[in-house]
Amino acid sequence: MVRVALIGAGKMGISHLAILGAHPDVKVVGVADTSKIVTDVLEKYSSFECFSDYKKMLEKTKPEAVFVAAPTKYHGTIVKELLEKGIHVFVEKPFCLNVNEGAELVQLAKLKGVVNQVGYHNKFIGTFEEAKRLMNSFALGDIQHFVGEAYGPVVVRKKQETWRSKPEEGGGCLLDYASHVIDLVNYIVAPINKVHGALLKSIYSGNVEDAVYALVETNNKLSGVLSVNWSDETYRKMSTTVTVIGDKGKLIVDATEMKIYFKEDKCPPPYTKGWNVKHINDFAEEVAFYLRGEEYSAQIDYFIKAIEGKVPNNKNTFETAWQTDSVIEKIKNNKN
Amino acid sequence: MERILFGDNQFFGVNHVSDEKSRAQMMKFKEDKTILRTIDIAREEGVNTFMCTTHDRIGNICDLIRQEPEKYKGFNIYPCMPYAHKYANAVTELGIVGTLKQYVPGNFFGSLFKGGMAFVSKDYMAMMELLIDAEMKMFKGINVPVIFIQNVLTDLIMGLGMKDVLKEYHEYIIKKHNAEPAYITMNMPMLLDMLESVGIKNPIICSSINIDGFRMSGGKELYEHTLKTREVRGIAMQVLSGGATPVKQALQYVCGLPKVESILFGASSRGNIHETVSLIRQFDAEKK
Incomplete structure (x- = not known):
């Protein structure tokens, strides 16, 4: 089982979360979002542990991989922090608002040898x-x-x-x-x-x-x-x-x-x-679980398989x- | 439920295997009367149930139907809610809270009464009930014996593991709308597990079932096994899997499956409607 957390439970985040929730090789260890209504509903009706502060979530749940679906302007900061901790990262598209910041993350991901993927489904x-x-x-x-x-x-x-x-x-x-x-x-x-x-x-x-x-x-x-x-x-x-x-x-x-x-x-x-x-x-x-299109499940499955070493990390x-x-x-x- | 249900995808440009065809269909069914005329053709073939999304234009169709109560006596509509793209586009534009603000009736966030109270007290089920009631308004005065949740929502709820939401929906549809709650899904065996886990027995589940195994998550064998061994009132949709297999062969397969109570199909022309209906009746008769 791969221990996965989610940062940002908006439209794409929730969709990823549902697919992750149904994935046989994934254990969702935490969900972070700043919207109270979203974390409230999840806490009440799902079994996911929710956090308003993603840093606290990382500290407490120690995920192996994180899905980042926060607004694009936060991608740079959040992804950098995750890479530095040696965490595998799937981030929603577009990647970064600033190309210099993006270039740094490309290098850092290589240096850390973690699986990295972006949601161009x-x-x-x-x-x-x-x-x-x-x-x-x-x-x-x-x-x-x-x-x-x-x-x-x-x-x-x-x-x-x-x-x-x-x-x-x-x-x-x-x-x-x-x-x-x-x-x-x-x-x-x-x-x-x-x-x-x-x-x-x-x-x-x-x-x-x-x-x-x-x-x-x-x-x-x-x-x-x-x-x-x-x-x-x-x-x-x-x-x-x-x-x-x-x-x-x-x-x-x-x-x-x-x-x-x-x-x-x-x-x-x-x-x-x-x-x-x-x-x-x-x-x-x-696909094992379908939501909105095969591609959304397939891209997540690919990311998880790359972490498990079953496929090369060369797509997106x-x-x-x-x-x-x-x-x-x-x-x-x-x-x- | 009737053996054959007439669907609405063709009216609103929903075509899972061709964007181009979907646009052509949107042009063809520009007028509400053209839609109703096609529904009438299906009725002439003996198909008296129309299964449709809660698309805005269905409201217009319902108006037309209400104007002729004699003609549409015994006619049923099975609504499927919500029309997901309406909400998906709204979420893209307005965010989740913005979308709730726009669609939950009764000035949900501003008022401390009714909906407002539900929000303050975090009564999300009351919010869901208000949304259901809002979607159901357009069907007032029409026979609505079965009500579905659309697959995007069913599958989202399922993936998030929110079983109690399904249970509350189930009970609310029976209690408030005096109808049978039903589910559309792309993950039928998995949904059946979840529904059974909250005590819902022998549910009505509409899912892709076709000879090609198209959009049958978990695999065709698992679906066949589920239908053979478990208690479920199945509705087969996407039975032609988008035209990959000849119609005759595709329908013969579905007609031969156990627990498939109904077959849902959509078509735009008299010829196609007649062909599909006659073939299903023929294969059913051969079985007896």
């Missing part, structure tokens, strides 16, 4: 995995261009403010929605290392952007466009799509479908010339998440 979705596999085998030939998109209905009218509407606390569409798209492009296509120009548009939010449009380039000189908008109510929930066009074909992939077009007969089996459509049920792997590491943070910073620095 798309990498645990079968369709994106298959897209990555095909891209690795150069199935599309020479790449000409890519488009990374995400749309959804988070802020669809002017409303009261929370930390999500404060840029200094990690709010805004760039850090929330766009970080997913950047991370996926980095993974499926190649790491983005240049931003030629970006528009950060406020639509309903007063202080943060609701949409991000950027012209980018990867480290192998591929050009691409990012188009992200969390104020689009024509989408029922967040929908993320990556499109890649190459001289041998074209790929369009989202969390439910992978469509790939091949120009010639010579293409990787079982695919054939023309359009090929695969659905998530062709790829989804069974601090390092790749830091690369995503770096692109976010470049977009901020290149906004028009």
Whole structure:
């Protein structure tokens, strides 16, 4: 059994907690949150021990691993403290608000030799995995261009403010929605290392952007466009799509479908010339406990298995998440 | 419960295997009347129960149904609450306390009366009851013999180990709404264990059950074993597992399982509705 604690029981924290609670190899030793109503409900109805101060929790419960799902502005401080204690860390995305701070944590995690993972769950979705596999085998030939998109209905009218509407606390569409798209492009296509120009548009939010449009380039000189908008109510929930066009074909992939077009007969089996459509049920792997999507359980299972030494710690590491943070910073620095 | 239940995913763009199809469906069912017309087609095929989320637009459908009491005599709705995305989006935007402020009726936090009292006295069950009552309002005057908790919530409560919440929900639905409490889950065998542990016997559980083992957490064999050996009133959903297997084969599998009292399906066209209903009736008849 791996002894796990949680810091931050908001939307993602509670979701992680439920999955951890049902995981056969995990013992949840403590939950820390500053909201009294949250810890109160948990104390009353669950069997988890709750704390208002995470430092006290660490001292008392001595966890081997900690899930950090506190607001992004606290990630740097909390994660550093955990690494220094030699604790394995899973932290929610985005990784850090400051790239220097992130770089330090990447080094520290390596030095301490602890398992480190960030919650970019798309990498645990079968369709994106298959897209990555095909891209690795150069199935599309020479790449000409890519488009990374995400749309959804988070802020669809002017409303009261929370930390999500404060840029200094990690709010805004760039850090929330766009970080997913950047991370996926980095993974499926190649790491983005240049931003030629970006528009950060406020639509309903007063202080943060609701949409991000950027012209980018990867480290192998591929050009691409990012188009992200969390104020689009024509989408029922967040929908993320990556499109890649190459001289041998074209790929369009989202969390439910992978469509790939091949120009010639010579293409990787079982695919054939023309359009090929695969659905998530062709790829989804069974999980022991399901909540909201296989990927949320799969990423946690992967982290626990990495601690147990059953899988390598090479998916969604601090390092790749830091690369995503770096692109976010470049977009901020290149906004028009 | 009726053998065949008509679902609502297709009306609100819920499609688990294609984002693109889901958007096309949202366009098709823009008008409430188009939704009701499709429900009527299912009724013509003898399917008299509509199982639906507490989506805002269901309120409009209920209004239309109430206008024609004669036509909809004997028609049942099985509500599934809450419509999770409404709350999930609200939590993303407003946080947990902000969401409660927005949705718990009666100015929950401001007032010291009713809801306010519940908050001050930390009576979270009273809060839950108020939320249930608020969601149930739209079904006033309509037959609602079974009420479900949506899978996101059931599974969240289960993962957090909050068994007593399930027990209180169960008792409240019977007592206040005079209906049968039921559960949707993606983890059927695990849920059955938890419900039994708080004394809930032979519960109504709706879960993915299909020949491909899609979204059957713990595995298809475990589900089959559970259905064969334990007391449960099963409802099979996602029986076509998103179209991975031919319809005939997929339905034959589900019709052949024990303890599956009902089969839930959704379809948009008369042809598909007719095909599914006839096949289920055919396989059931062959069994007898």
